[in-house]
Amino acid sequence: MQKGSKKVLSVCSVATLLIAGTTLPAAVKADSSNQVNRLGGQDRYETAAKVAQAGWTSSDYAIVANGEGYADALCSIPLAKAKDAPVLLTSGGSLNQNTLNQLKDLNVKHVIVVGGTGVVPESVLNEIKAQVSDVQRLGGQDRYETSVRIAEALKTKPVKAVIASGEGFADALSAGPAAAINGMPILLTRQNSLPDAEANYLKTNSSITETYVIGGTGSVSDSIKDLFTSPKRLGGADRYETNVAVLKEFASSFNFGNIYTALGKGPIGNEFADALT
DSSP: OOTTBSOOBOOOOOOSEEEEESBOOTTSOOSTTOOOOOOOOSSHHHHHHHHHHHHBSOOSEEEEEESSOHHHHHHTHHHHHHHTOOEEEEBTTBOOHHHHHHHHHTTOOEEEEESOTTTSOHHHHHHHHTTOSEEEEEOOSSHHHHHHHHHHHTOSOOSEEEEEESSOSHHHHHHHHHHHHTTOOEEEEOSSOOOHHHHHHHHHOTTOOEEEEESOTTTSOHHHHTTSSSEEEEOOSSHHHHHHHHHHHTGGGOEEEEEEEEOSOOTTSOTTHHHHO
């Protein structure tokens, strides 16, 4: 844990997505006294900033990701845990002001931008560089290659990995905290075909002897699941059952004295951001 961190924010996103934490900032509490507090802003960008404020007084590292595209950000959660870094969001051609303010307030020295120029353009990187001297981009030709670049950045010899669909956010979102706590990379796949980047990563990392496939066959088919080493499927009839399946599997990793809840599905179909950050 970095010196300036208040707490480790662990987010495992039931009806909203139910989220269990390792430890919980004082600002967000659900306990025997039924105290419930909200971390939220006017939009997902301000909400991410509020989460960062609740979790850190200062941070050497921060992750910056596109706030409208889920794939790159979801895969970055194990890296954020490894760096004890908040995840901040931006979109468009300029850096979101909430994110800029947090980089300043937390005295961030290193920023890892996840995703290629199509999701976080160079103009945003240049704005970050005006505030932070060390800025690194982890991105590939697509979300699948980006997930591999992020996995490689963990700089560990993994023995377990999480496999989730790159065509929807819910399954990878639920698996993120468990993957982070246990040092497992999150690799994305298509439902019926394994991307080359993932196949090559798994060949290179023969140390991986166990894989968790998140979601039902509608997310990752059995034919793809069976390509992995000692695969175990964690899934249910929908994203909420899958969420619970993940929580049960990794129950020993979590402190269930505290719970986070976040929206798991909404009217626009892109409501991943609050549970993510």
